[in-house]
Amino acid sequence: MMQRIQKTHTTPSLIENDRLRRESIRYTALFFVVFGLIFTLLGIFVYQTVSSNIFKAVDEQLSLPSFGVIVDTVPSAALSVDNPYGESSDADPSADDVGSNDSLGEASLSETIYSSIENNPQTIFLARSSDGSTTDTYGIYASYPDSIEGLPFDSSVLNTPYPIDQNGHHYRAVNYRIEGNDGSASYMQAIANVDSEIAILNQFTAMLVGGLVVALVVSAGASYLLSRMTLRPIADAWAKQTEFVQNASHELRTPLTVIRTTQELLLDSPNARIVDKFEDITLTIEEAERLSRLTESLLALTATDAGRFDLAIGDVDLRNLCADVVSAYDDIAFLQGKSLEFAEGDEAVVRGDRDKLRQLLAILLDNALKYTNAGDAVRLSVAVRGSDTTIRVEDTGIGIDEEDLERVFDRFYRADTARSRETGGAGLGLSIARGIIEAHGGTIRLENIEPKGVAAVVRLPGRAA
Template sequence: MNKTLSRKQRRNFFFMNVSAFAVIFVFLGMIILQLLSQTAYRETDQAITEMNHNPEFIQQEIARYRDDSFPENNFHKEPPKSPSSNRFNTQIILWSKDGEILNKEAIGGRFSQMENLRLQTNDLEEIKTVTIQDEEDELIFHSLTKAYSDNEIAYVQILSNVNQIQHSLQNFRIIVVGCMIVFWLLSMGISYWLSAISMKPILKAWQKQQEFVENASHELRTPLTIIHNRLESLFRKPDHTILDESESIAQALNETRRLTGLTADLLTIARSDANQLTLEKETVETTAFLTELVLPFQEMAELEEKMFTLAVSDSPSVVMDRKKIYQVIVILLDNALKYTKQGDRIQVSASRKNKSWEVHVQNTGPSISKEAQQHLFDRFYREDKSRSKETGGYGLGLAIAKQIVEEHQGTITVKDVSPHGADFCIQLPLN
C-alpha cells in the first residue's frame, strides 16, 4: 500500500471516529438536558397540581381576601415586606370576570411585580409557563388557571416561581456544553490514535499479501522456466526420439509435479485466509490412526538406515478432521526424513494431557536456531535456502500445518532437543 493511499485511509478513519464521537456527545447532551428539564420542574408542577386538587389552599386565600376586604374583621397585621424580595415560590391569584385581580391587598408588596400579569382563560386546568417583565428583572412562573363558581370570583390562578430552577438549568447547560466541547477535543486525539491502531492490521495484511504474491511468483517462476526451456529444446531437435530426450521430458514432468503440489498448497492457504477451509470432523481412535499413518515412513526410514519409533500411551479418541490432521503429521514426518541423515533417530509419541491429545514428532537432525523458530511457521520461510533446493521444499508445509491445527482450536510448537535435533508438538482438544 503506497503512502498516499495509507494517509488517505488513515484520514478517513480519523474523520469517521471524530464524527462518531461528536454524534455520541450531542445525543448524550440532548438526553441529559431533556431528562434534567423534565425532572427539574416535576416537583413544582406536582405541587401546583396538589394545590389545585386540594380546595383548602384556595379557601384559605379566599378567606384571607375577604378578611382584607372588611378591615373590621382583620385582627392581624401583615408582616413587613422586604423591598428586595422579587422572588417567591407559590401565589394564588383571584380573578374577577373582567380580568381584575381581586386579592391585591392579600398579595401585598408582591403585587407590584404582577402589574403586567393578564388573565388567560385558554387551556384551563393545564400547567403553562408565564413570563412577567417587571422594572428590574424577568419573572418566570409555572401557572395553572381554573374556573371558580362564585358570584365575585370567576377564576383562580396558581403561580409558582421557577426563576431559580431556570437559572440552575442555564448554568447546567453551559457546563454540559463546555464538557462536551472539552471531551470532543480530547476525542480528536483519541481518534487520531485509533486511526493509527486501525491501520496497523490493514498495513500488516497488505504487507503479508504483497510478500505472499512476491514469494509465490518467485517460486512459480523457477519450475515454469525449467518446463519452458525443456519444451523449447524439444523443438530445436525435431529428429530426436523420445528416448533421446527422455531426460528433458522427465525433468519437465518432475517440475510439473512440483508445480502441481505448490499450487495445491497455495490454494489451501488462500482458502484458510478466506475462512473457507472446511473441516469434516469425526471421532477418531488415535492409536490405530497413528499406527496406520507412520507405517510407510517407518519403511522409508529403514531404507535410509534411520531409526524410527512409535510410542503411544493412553491415546484417547479425538474429534477431528482425519484427512487434515493426517496431512499435518505427514508434513512433520516428511520434514523429519528430509533433514535427518543416516543413523539419526525419528520418534513419534502420543499421549493424553489434561483435556488435549498431544503428539510429538522428534528427530536428532540439525537443531533450529531461536530466531528461526520464531519464523518457522511463516509462509515461504526456509532457514537454509540452499538446502531447500536439495529437499525440494517451498516453505509452505509448516504454514499449512499451523493453519490446520489452529482451525481445530489447537496449537503447534517447536523446540530444540538436546544435544541436537528438533521436537514438533501438536496439541488438539479432545472435543
C-alpha cells in the same frame, strides 16, 4: 532491473497504506459522529428531565383546582392576607350558617389562595379584570412594586404553567378564568419567582455543556483508537494476502519458467530422439509435479482459511498409523544415510480424520529428514497424558534460531539458516500441518533440543476410550 523490481513492490504498498489511511479517517469520523449524536441526545434528555423536575414543585403549587368556581356575591377585593377567607368568613366556611353555594365557592377560593401563599411565600396572585388589567394583588406583602402588576398577561393561555421574564427576573405563571353568575368573567394570575431555580438550571447547563465538550474530545480520541483497532486485523489480513499472492506468484513462476524454457529447447531440435532429450523431459515432468503439489497445497490452505477443512471423523489408532508412516519413510531415510526410529509407546486412540493425520505425520517426517544431514537421526514417539495425546518428531539436524521458531509456520517462510531453496519445497508444509491440527482442536509447536536438533510437538485432545 533491480530498481524496476523495487518500484513494482513499493507502489502497491504505498497504495495500500494510502487506502488504509483514508479508511482510518473515514472510520474515525464515523465513530465520532455516532458518539457525538449519542452524547448530544443524552445531554438533551438530561437537560429536559432536570428542567422539568426543577419547576415541578412550583408548577404544582401554582396549579389550583378551586379556580373556576362561580363567584358572585363576594367581591374579589374582600380577599386579603389578613382576612384570607373574605368578609363572610368570621366563622369556619364549612359551618352550617353558610347559606349558598356562592359563598362556599368564595370560601374555597380564598382558602386555596391562602394555602398556596403559606406553602410558597414567593407566590403572588394578581386579580385581573376581563380586559386583563390588574385590579388587586395578593401575597405575603401588603403591596408590590409596579413591575409585578405590570407583568404580561395573555388571556388565551389558561390553566397551563408558562415562563415570564421581566426586568431581569424570572417567573412561572398560571392564568385562570373565573366566571360569575351574571356571565361576567375575570381572571386570576398565579405567579412565583423562580430566580433561584433558573440560577441552578443555568449552572447545571454550564456543567452539562462542559461535560459534553469533554466527552466529545474524549470520543474523538476513542474514535481514532477504535478505528485503528477495527482496521488493524484488516490491515494485517491485507498485508498477509499481499505477501501470500507475491510469494505464490514467485513459487508458481519458477516451475513455469523452467517448463517453458525446456520446451523451447526441445522445439529447437524437432528431429531429436526422446532418449537424447531424456534429461530435459524428466526436468519438465519434475517441475510439473512440483507445480501440481504447490497447487494442491495452496488449495488446502485456501480451504483452511475459509473454514472448509472437511474431516472424516472416526477412531484412529495413532500407534498403528505412526508405524505405517515410519515404514513408508524408512527406505528414504536409509538411502540418505539417516536413521528413522519409532518409539512405540502407549496405545493411543483419538477421534480424527485418518487421512489428514497421516498427511500431518508425513509433513513432519519429511521436514525432519529434509533438514538433517547424513548420520543424523529422526525419532517419532507417541505418549498419552490424561485426556491428551502427544506426538513428538525429534531430529538431530541443523536446528532453528529461537526467533524463527514461531515464524516457520508462516506461509512461504524460510529461516536463513534452516530454510533454503536447496532443500526444495515452497515453505507451506508446516502451515498445512498447523491447519490440520487446529481443525482437530489441537496445537503444534517447534522447540530446539540439546545438544542439537528440533522437536515438533503435537497435542491432540480428547482420547477416545
